[in-house]
Amino acid sequence: MDTSEFKEEDEKGIDVPFLDLQSILNATDNFSDANKLGQGGYGPVYKGKFLGDQEIAVKRLSRASGQGLQEFKNEVVLIAKLQHRNLVRLKGYCIKGEEKILLYEYMPNKSLDFFIFDHTKSIFLNWEMRFNIILGIARGLLYLHQDSRLRIIHRDLKTSNILLDEEMNPKISDFGLARIVGGKETESNTNTVVGTYGYMSPEYALDGTFSVKSDMFSFGVVLLEIISGKKNTGFYQSQQTFSLISYECAAWRLWTKNEALELMDMTLDESCNKNQFIKCVNVGLLCVQEDPVDRPTMSNVLTMLDSEIAISPTPKQPAFLLRRGNNSSTASSSTKSETFAEITTSLEEGRQLKNGLGLQLLVSLFILLSELLSLHV
Structure with missing residues (x-):
């Protein structure tokens, strides 16, 4: 599944930016273990630093996680529309080939x-x-x-x-x-x-x-x-x-x-x-x-x-x-x-x-x- 197919179907309903994979790799030092924050049911979460030293939590969905394209779309489209101080805020997303990635505000105290x-x-x-x-x-x-x-x-x-x-x-x-x-x-x-x-x-x-x-x-x-x-x-x-x-x-x-x-x-x-x-x-x-x-x-x-x-x-x-x-x-x-x-x-x-x-x-x-x-x- 390529990026264009996802964007054609759902881009109109998304209020967060699409990020290219290379910028995410740079921010996480190629998903290095040193930047790994934890392992969830859908895959590992990494700490990433973007321009201006902005810290972001990067959730990389694993192939074996059970979350397919539909669940990924669901989370991106849905959470982008929700704004509340007690809901985590989505900062961006990326889909490239088999890579499906969500970027969230960084929570320093974990879960x-x-x-x-x-x-x-x-x-x-x-x-x-x-x-x-x-x-x-x-x-x-x-x-x-x-x-x-x-x-x-x-x-x-x-x-x-x-x-x-x-x-x-x-x-x-x-x-x-x-x-x-x-x-x-x-x-x-x-x-x-x-x-x-x-x-x-x-x-x-x-x-x-x-x-x-x-x-x-x-x-x-x-x-x-x-x-x-x-x-x-x-x-x-x-x-x-x-x-x-x-x-x-x-x-x-x-x-x-x-x-x-x-x-x-x-x-x-x-x-x-x-x-x-x-x-x-x-x-x-x-x-x-x-x-x-x-x-x-x-x-x-x-x-x-x-x-x-x-x-x-x-x-x-x-x-x-x-x-x-x-x-x-x-x-x-x-x-x-x-x-x-x-x-x-x-x-x-x-x-x-x-x-x-x-x-x-x-x-x-x-x-x-x-x-x-x-x-x-």
């Missing part, structure tokens, strides 16, 4: 997961900073869902897609999977489910149905990860045995016992505003409820988080999302498979599974089986 899942780095994120990050993500999503001229469903919100600027302000990134829905349209369907295990809503994973409430589910998972410092995308390990229960289920159990403070990242012990913490747990659990109708909108979330007098509803038991595999290391050993892999169970299998057994019954069976196996051992 949110770089801090919260590292015991040594998480101490730099006190409670005030984490609460402000939560509010910033919420405002960015509110813009996507309601305030922008387009209604955008992100479909892949997660901590690694939240970048942090020099003042630790959050910016939502990676719009390759995002979808535009009509002004009054609230949901849509897809035949191919892609995204990240642990952050997907059950209706999307099983039926291919996505909506703003799918993003709300992902936001709830991210919120719980931020305040607990624990990653949801693995298997939850109890003291007794491994259970195929997602982390938000453990959070809900502590909530029902009035022990929600036990979820707190231990590095927050001194800085934490406990009233805000409890409020965040409540909101997070409201967002991960199984029925999309029960989940709040982002405007509701901001009201609950920002207001001292707003009363939050009581959350119902959260959704269970199961994935195949026998341990967490298998599922997370490949960045690509964890980040952008398609669900291994087909949508039709998922619909039959949901209609025949129900998510709760299925989980109960898995728990019983795991307990029986542990007793046998």
Whole structure:
């Protein structure tokens, strides 16, 4: 696919410049390892210096990433039209032969997961900073869902897609999977489910149905990860045995016992505003409820988080999302498979599974089986 074909189809809708490949090679020293910032599901990201010493983050999409020309177009055309302080800003793009490159504003503090899942780095994120990050993500999503001229469903919100600027302000990134829905349209369907295990809503994973409430589910998972410092995308390990229960289920159990403070990242012990913490747990659990109708909108979330007098509803038991595999290391050993892999169970299998057994019954069976196996051992 050459540059001219892409530009002929989409140049009119793009408000950012096209950059030639040679200028990008010069800025990144030919994609040298010394300039590599990290490795995402779609490929490596490099730091580049352009004229005037302007620093830019250069995302080079790998051939094996799964993101084709259509996803690339989607991200370029879409993000160029979005302007919000909590969304990463696209600075340019390049397509040349098999090279597909996106240029973003440089985020010196990398991504949110770089801090919260590292015991040594998480101490730099006190409670005030984490609460402000939560509010910033919420405002960015509110813009996507309601305030922008387009209604955008992100479909892949997660901590690694939240970048942090020099003042630790959050910016939502990676719009390759995002979808535009009509002004009054609230949901849509897809035949191919892609995204990240642990952050997907059950209706999307099983039926291919996505909506703003799918993003709300992902936001709830991210919120719980931020305040607990624990990653949801693995298997939850109890003291007794491994259970195929997602982390938000453990959070809900502590909530029902009035022990929600036990979820707190231990590095927050001194800085934490406990009233805000409890409020965040409540909101997070409201967002991960199984029925999309029960989940709040982002405007509701901001009201609950920002207001001292707003009363939050009581959350119902959260959704269970199961994935195949026998341990967490298998599922997370490949960045690509964890980040952008398609669900291994087909949508039709998922619909039959949901209609025949129900998510709760299925989980109960898995728990019983795991307990029986542990007793046998």
